[in-house]
Amino acid sequence: MFDVVLKFIMMLIVIFGSVFLGLFFKGIDRILSAKMQRRIGPPLWQPFYDVRKLMIKESVIPKGSIKWIFELFALVSLTASILILFYIPILGKSILGNSGDLVLIIYLFIFPGLSLVLGAFSSNSSYSNLGGQRLIINMLGYEFPLAIICLTPVWLVYKKGFSNIFSLNTIYEHNVWGLTSPLGIIGLLLESIVVFFVIAGELSKTPFDIDTADSEIAGGVLAEYSGRNLAMFYMAEAVKMIALASLFIALFFPWNIQGNFGIMFLVYLLKIFFIIFISSTLIKTVTSRFKISRLTRFYWGYLSLFAIIGFLFTL
Amino acid sequence: MQIIWQPKIALIFFLLIFFIIYFFYLSGEKKYKKDTFQTMAYFSGKTPSQNIKLQNIYWGFFEDFKKLYMFLAKIQKENSNDYIFLFILGSIIFLLALSL
């Protein structure tokens, strides 16, 4: 009985912790990108104010849209992104580690994007329809390099002959960098560069934000969302940032200094900050948006090319 | 410990999280002014017809594979001569591959 209660408390901690962390890092991200463009930027707690304000505002259901799809998928996107965190080993074993593995996580990452697309299509405005189509194209794009990157550590663990190679715990315990030849190290370096672009793509940050392109289709996917539904998507995107960063920490950057729990958590936060800074803040301010037709070519052409080369190096 | 995909645990946790968030979701504002101008979809320019054509929805995706689609459309015309030709071609390829 006791461990059920413990698990329940752990679950509560993870839920509210991930939302808090996500919004916190979103605030840092906005401040840093503002500083990089020589403007002051919003206060640190701006995302929390946004969420509170959204919760108070009216949540409008557009006239032609289907009410239950419109609202259900706002909730589903947040729950799916939080559920991912249950399967990722953050500081040791993951909470549900023994009942799910890497393929499950790749599929769980589709849920938030999918519910965004369904919400956009169901809100019956041509801007959100366009945004939804572009988001699907974006999802089709980044899935290919994502699959290659996630499967290289599995291949390395498989080559070393460990058992149940697909579970994230085994990958997390055996540091991926130690398993390969020097050529493999170069390959993994190449792959970690691709990692940052994939994270930027999955969070649809600037070079890949064809779906919420403010200048072209006025808010795109979330054009018709307001009030608490928009708050759900806002938080889902923040949690997804944390989940993605911690997934790639578990796969590619698992080093950690042995200290008590506090220090290890601090190092973990620093690593997340490092990844989010490069993948979303740096790339966002440096590059500009892709044309739609060039996007697939970039994903399936250059990004997956580098990923495959990296993978071949590790063979 | 062998990883076996247990869907029940995933579903239970999914529902638990869903209820906790739904509990938080209820604290948000529910009312909105029905059938007012507020619920009309946002259009900046001339308001087009309510439904836009979703047929060629993956325009961006096609652009890069235009040549491939042209080729595929060309070889697949719907008459039995082409069907039988493709069938014989396929079985010859199969035989050659098998006899390597």
Add this chain to the structure above:
Amino acid sequence: MINFIFLTVIFLIIIGLFGTMFKKNLIKLAMSINIISNGVNLFLISLGYRQGGIAPIFTNAPNLKMVSPTPQALILTNIVINLAVTAFLLSLSILIYKKEKKL
């Protein structure tokens, strides 16, 4: 002598395949399918051939040498099936002709 039969079989099948692949007319197509079927039947018949054997009817068979009966059983069913297929093809081409006025 045997390979002479196999030559005709191959020849028949190639004509049939040529007919199906390049002839637009539906009736010609049905006919060429018939030709292929006859070619395959000829091939099956030639398998059961015995030197100087007689037709495999059991009444006067005990003293004389019979041709092996199994391929003949196969061909009977194949002819019936081919009849059904050609009949169906021709009735379909009639219906198509009724609607489209050209085959």
Add this chain to the structure above:
Amino acid sequence: MTSHLIILIIAIPLLGAFLLPLLNKFGKRIKYFWLATVLGLTDIFSFFLYLLIIEKGEVVYTLGAKFPLLVSPQGFPIRIILEADALSGFLSFIFLSIIFLIFIYSLKILSNYSFLDKFYVLYLLLTVGILGFLFTGDFFTLFVFYEISSITTAGLIAFFRSEECFKSAFHYLSLFAVGSLFLLFGIGILYSEYGFLNMGIIAKVLQFSFLDKVALSLIASSLLLKAGVFPFYFWKPEAYKVSPISAILLSIISSLSAIYILFRIFLGVFGVNLIFGWILILFSIFSIFMGIFLAIKENNIKKILAYLAISELGYIILGISSGIVMLNNDFGFKAIQGGLFHMVNDILDIGLLFLIIGVVIYITKSKNVLEIRGFGHKYPWLAGFFLLGVFAISGMPPLNGFASKIIIYESVFHLSPVLTIIGILGSILILAILIKIFAIIFLGISPEKYQPVPKTAMAVIFVFAILMISIGLFPGQFTSFFINPAAEALVSQQNYICK
């Protein structure tokens, strides 16, 4: 009585098909009652057969012999023999119960068409064709059942009596006439070398000479044509475009039975050879991508689902053939399990989507369904089930598609990681296509007036959804009871060869 189970399962639908026009004279009620008893009875018999096989192992039945279950003294029967082992028993039970459900579904959906008794005669004959594929013990009955199913499918394609249907029926029948003659030619070659027709004996005496390769390639290409996989998939979109919904579902099931007999011949008769396995893996990869590439461009709903059916078959063949290629380590067996499990999931997923599209066509009575229909407003249940089907096909976690795909991915990874990447990419592309269809049909505004959905159709869709969710949530129990004995039966070659 239990000894005659196999032949009864094939004979009862045959009898039912021939008596149907007679009974049609007495009125519609009797016809439906007769059909329900025929299909229900065969379904129950197939379940008893499966139980019989589970406890007594393989069943060999020689037609026409005094003691059908005893193998004649020389050790091999001359007559036509039927064989049923755990795999074919399991598949026949699954297929028959789904055929029974489709029959109940099409009670109302097809009720406003004339010549319905002709439809159900072809329906029953196609079931006989499918069962024939599952239970044949020798090559020539395989050829006869191949012919039966291709003629009946051509008849079903031409059912709507429009000019377009006649043309596609003609194309279908001419193609499959040539296909069946190829099959007969291959069988002739095998007969010329070994003098036997039934598979059990040929498997014992077969040496793998060049002539055998020619025979294998002929037989395999005609069966792949029936299955509609990569090199021979071109006929499927046109055939599915015009045929009625229940006929499409039946031809999907007959494609699966063609895949079953292909692997039965490949493993049982020709034994494990790696070239054939690798060719099939290559074909499955191409059919996954070809199906998706052509589906993205298409605008006719039935054609899109036909292409998706092709890419789902690609997954099944990917699982089974890569399992065969690496049979020596234990992951090969897991891959075959994944492939067979995906066979069952695939019928349910694609079936559910076709059922809902059938209801949409029944309500809108329009040929091109892919205009903005706004069905989500007035038919929330249909929209919900369609979404369920979309998630299941693309393998979203809690549903049955994921349960079988994860087995395939993880066991295929040991062969080469490229296959897993292709699999994951394929399912996200399938998801993208189906989201587009869902958005077009169910979301958006349209002046669609409400028509009540037929009760029977809704009940069958509900049963499909329940089956999918329950298999998705309890994959362990389902595999252990059904799939494991079936996979062992496919793999173990010795008891297949005549004892």
